[in-house]
Amino acid sequence: MHFEAPLALQSGAAIRGYALSYETYGTLNADRSNAVLICHALNASHHVAGVYEGQDKSEGWWDNMIGPGKSVDTNRFFVIGVNNLGSCFGSTGPMHPNPDSASGQVYGANFPVVTVEDWVHAQARLLDQLGIQKLAAVMGGSLGGMQALSWTLQYPDRVAHAVVVASAPNLTAENIAFNEVARRAIVTDPDFHGGHFYQHGVIPKRGLRIARMIGHITYLSDDVMNEKFGRQLLDAVRNGNLSAASGVSEPNAVGSVGAYKFSTQDVEFQIESYLRYQGDKFAEYFDANTYLLITRALDYFDPARAFGGDLSQALVRATCKFLLVSFTTDWRFSPKRSREIVKALLDNRRDVSYAEIDAPHGHDAFLLDDARYMGVVSSYFDSIAKELGVAA
Amino acid sequence: MHFEAPLALQSGAAIRGYALSYETYGTLNADRSNAVLICHALNASHHVAGVYEGQDKSEGWWDNMIGPGKSVDTNRFFVIGVNNLGSCFGSTGPMHPNPDSASGQVYGANFPVVTVEDWVHAQARLLDQLGIQKLAAVMGGSLGGMQALSWTLQYPDRVAHAVVVASAPNLTAENIAFNEVARRAIVTDPDFHGGHFYQHGVIPKRGLRIARMIGHITYLSDDVMNEKFGRQLLDAVRNGNLSAASGVSEPNAVGSVGAYKFSTQDVEFQIESYLRYQGDKFAEYFDANTYLLITRALDYFDPARAFGGDLSQALVRATCKFLLVSFTTDWRFSPKRSREIVKALLDNRRDVSYAEIDAPHGHDAFLLDDARYMGVVSSYFDSIAKELGVAA
Numbered sequence: 001m002h003f004e005a006p007l008a009l010q011s012g013a014a015i016r017g018y019a020l021s022y023e024t025y026g027t028l029n030a031d032r033s034n035a036v037l038i039c040h041a042l043n044a045s046h047h048v049a050g051v052y053e054g055q056d057k058s059e060g061w062w063d064n065m066i067g068p069g070k071s072v073d074t075n076r077f078f079v080i081g082v083n084n085l086g087s088c089f090g091s092t093g094p095m096h097p098n099p100d101s102a103s104g105q106v107y108g109a110n111f112p113v114v115t116v117e118d119w120v121h122a123q124a125r126l127l128d129q130l131g132i133q134k135l136a137a138v139m140g141g142s143l144g145g146m147q148a149l150s151w152t153l154q155y156p157d158r159v160a161h162a163v164v165v166a167s168a169p170n171l172t173a174e175n176i177a178f179n180e181v182a183r184r185a186i187v188t189d190p191d192f193h194g195g196h197f198y199q200h201g202v203i204p205k206r207g208l209r210i211a212r213m214i215g216h217i218t219y220l221s222d223d224v225m226n227e228k229f230g231r232q233l234l235d236a237v238r239n240g241n242l243s244a245a246s247g248v249s250e251p252n253a254v255g256s257v258g259a260y261k262f263s264t265q266d267v268e269f270q271i272e273s274y275l276r277y278q279g280d281k282f283a284e285y286f287d288a289n290t291y292l293l294i295t296r297a298l299d300y301f302d303p304a305r306a307f308g309g310d311l312s313q314a315l316v317r318a319t320c321k322f323l324l325v326s327f328t329t330d331w332r333f334s335p336k337r338s339r340e341i342v343k344a345l346l347d348n349r350r351d352v353s354y355a356e357i358d359a360p361h362g363h364d365a366f367l368l369d370d371a372r373y374m375g376v377v378s379s380y381f382d383s384i385a386k387e388l389g390v391a392a
Numbered sequence: 393m394h395f396e397a398p399l400a401l402q403s404g405a406a407i408r409g410y411a412l413s414y415e416t417y418g419t420l421n422a423d424r425s426n427a428v429l430i431c432h433a434l435n436a437s438h439h440v441a442g443v444y445e446g447q448d449k450s451e452g453w454w455d456n457m458i459g460p461g462k463s464v465d466t467n468r469f470f471v472i473g474v475n476n477l478g479s480c481f482g483s484t485g486p487m488h489p490n491p492d493s494a495s496g497q498v499y500g501a502n503f504p505v506v507t508v509e510d511w512v513h514a515q516a517r518l519l520d521q522l523g524i525q526k527l528a529a530v531m532g533g534s535l536g537g538m539q540a541l542s543w544t545l546q547y548p549d550r551v552a553h554a555v556v557v558a559s560a561p562n563l564t565a566e567n568i569a570f571n572e573v574a575r576r577a578i579v580t581d582p583d584f585h586g587g588h589f590y591q592h593g594v595i596p597k598r599g600l601r602i603a604r605m606i607g608h609i610t611y612l613s614d615d616v617m618n619e620k621f622g623r624q625l626l627d628a629v630r631n632g633n634l635s636a637a638s639g640v641s642e643p644n645a646v647g648s649v650g651a652y653k654f655s656t657q658d659v660e661f662q663i664e665s666y667l668r669y670q671g672d673k674f675a676e677y678f679d680a681n682t683y684l685l686i687t688r689a690l691d692y693f694d695p696a697r698a699f700g701g702d703l704s705q706a707l708v709r710a711t712c713k714f715l716l717v718s719f720t721t722d723w724r725f726s727p728k729r730s731r732e733i734v735k736a737l738l739d740n741r742r743d744v745s746y747a748e749i750d751a752p753h754g755h756d757a758f759l760l761d762d763a764r765y766m767g768v769v770s771s772y773f774d775s776i777a778k779e780l781g782v783a784a
Contacts, residue, residue, distance in 0.1 A: 231694065262402070264685060265501075271572070
């Protein structure tokens with residue numbers, strides 16, 4: 001969807017002549033009441049569900065959650081996935097030509113800083129174009145959950161339900177710290193060229209790799225890392241002397257004492273191999289400027305800020321019903337952070353459901369299959385469907 | 393102290409013609425029974441206590457713990473600080489000439505990989521030269537605690553007491569992961585030149601900065617970061633509209649809403665400024681190859697490895713008395729890890745004291761003043777003094 005009119009941004013800047021990539025699933029009902037907007041986190045897109053024709057491995061990033069007969073049932077709901085401004089999966093971003101550049105240069109580092117609030121405004125414009133006045137639900141995990149929460153504050157009349165998963169009312173100092181290290185890794189990569197690397201025909205892959213490795217550590221729990229990788233050596237696995245089923249740690253350490261390579265640069269432990277692989281893969285497709293923009297949007301989000309830090313005051317405007325979900329081993333956006341939102345909503349006597357799921361996978365759990373998690377979301381959407389009178 | 397004879401290393405390599413920098417404090421008593429060896433962690437040296445003449449700011453890294461009348465009282469004990477092989481504070485390291493190089497080249501990336509066990513062997517040789525057969529105590533925090541533990545296994549007859557602070561019996565997958573990201577940041581810095589940057593007259597400062605920033609995040613607790621920095625903006629502090637006493641978060645968020653700079657590269661939050669400062673400072677003086685070597689020594693340490701992962705079996709050899717100390721908010725080497733050591737020692741019916749100190753500072757707590765922490769160590773050394781019959 002192309003938008004010619006300028007969108008005023010929170011920074012005071014504006015962006016014009018931009019496009020948003022979006023996908024829809026299911027059918028909008030006659031009274032246009034069954035729309036569900038899905039908001040994405042750092043490394044995701046409008047492609048939330050399903051596979052593209054002829055591309056077996058192209059599952060949407062929340063395909064386990066959304067689809068016909070799934071927790072968010074596209075037989076009942078009209079689901080919309082939208083790629084945010086500044087992202088690198090189709091919507092206008094730093095790699096696209098800046099309409100204000102006489103020479104048609106791409107934005108690069110000049111792409112305006114966008115915030116969660118800006119994304120929500122842009123999403124609202126998209127809904128206007130789609131003829132949707134009010135959402136049955138807005139839903140997201142992590143940074144996507146922040147957008148869902150922000151919807152309830154910026155457009156309280158346009159949201160009936162908000163589903164906020166593994167999210168937080170703002171970043172802690174530690175969250176910001178991890179973002180900052182990742183950004184510094186990118187910005188100080190000589191191939192970054194101040195964000196104008198496109199003209200130089202290079203990509204700051206070294207920085208992107210480091211950023212992604214840091215990210216991955218914070219997405220996983222210490223427990224699941226120990227369970228998946230422990231102190232297992234890469235070669236122990238290659239040599240087949242590790243039982244994959246044991247999982248926890250080297251089953252026969254005596255036999256593998258001699259297996260250390262005594263190298264500081266070669267991969268020695270499996271966890272190293274995993275992180276390097278994730279870093280390499282990410283550096284192939286993710287845009288460095290997008291990484292900066294999205295992590296900054298995370299840093300800036302803080303609805304309580306305009307209320308002296310009082311989240312309860314900030315959430316007075318939120319009138320819809322809520323489902324919040326958190327995961328016990330998520331140390332990035334821990335259950336404590338979700339409970340802060342729950343408490344602030346209860347202070348305002350809002351209708352809130354909250355599920356704290358006992359899952360070992362850390363922050364990543366919000367993207368993974370878990371019967372209790374899927375069950376909670378499924379039940380919640382059943383109740384929305386009942387309210388709306390939509391049947392499967 | 394210079395050592396000409398080769399030291400056989402765990403990797404199978406050997407190092408010869410090396411030197412260890414060391415300092416001593418207090419007086420060795422007549423029966424040479426009051427020596428206390430202090431082992432250092434990543435970023436420290438033989439300079440554990442006191443100040444150098446005419447250099448007011450040159451306090452040793454554990455000066456709050458060690459000195460006349462302090463917890464480790466140098467009026468009673470003969471304290472030895474030694475810089476480890478491969479470090480960059482005086483002992484032979486990657487920046488020194490390789491005696492096996494015909495052209496007198498520095499080691500650089502060719503410095504042999506050293507382990508905790510190798511360091512302990514080197515320290516034992518130093519004690520031989522100093523005429524000390526048995527230590528009243530060996531003591532260290534973090535990686536230094538691993539050396540103290542290793543002493544009790546490699547030279548059980550030469551240690552009467554081991555004081556192991558904020559340490560662990562090995563690294564978890566997450567610990568290794570953080571080390572690996574830091575190493576990758578250094579190694580992929582174009583100025584690293586495969587570890588031979590000395591010849592190129594450059595220093596991989598970008599990588600060192602990132603490594604240090606990551607390190608600092610893991611040294612602090614989430615709580616103390618929130619307390620010290622929270623979401624405070626750098627300019628809010630500069631403009632003096634923040635009360636330093638409030639500490640927790642922006643006291644007047646309404647007034648500072650307009651203060652966001654909306655920049656992805658400028659420092660916006662105080663925590664960013666703190667991390668950048670720490671990174672810059674570190675990159676000025678720390679050696680990149682040393683960083684690789686020391687983090688690898690951490691990764692490799694795992695005394696239970698040769699016993700099929702059974703720590704109790706591994707610690708059968710440790711016959712001395714132990715004090716273990718951990719800190720509640722330390723998520724790098726959490727109390728759980730110290731308790732694993734305590735349990736393994738108790739399984740062997742060893743004499744173990746254990747203190748879990750309720751401190752907010754995370755891993756860094758082992759270097760900080762805390763009355764209960766200092767009190768526990770003080771009492772323990774009092775009892776050692778009594779055993780030895782040494783008076784102040």
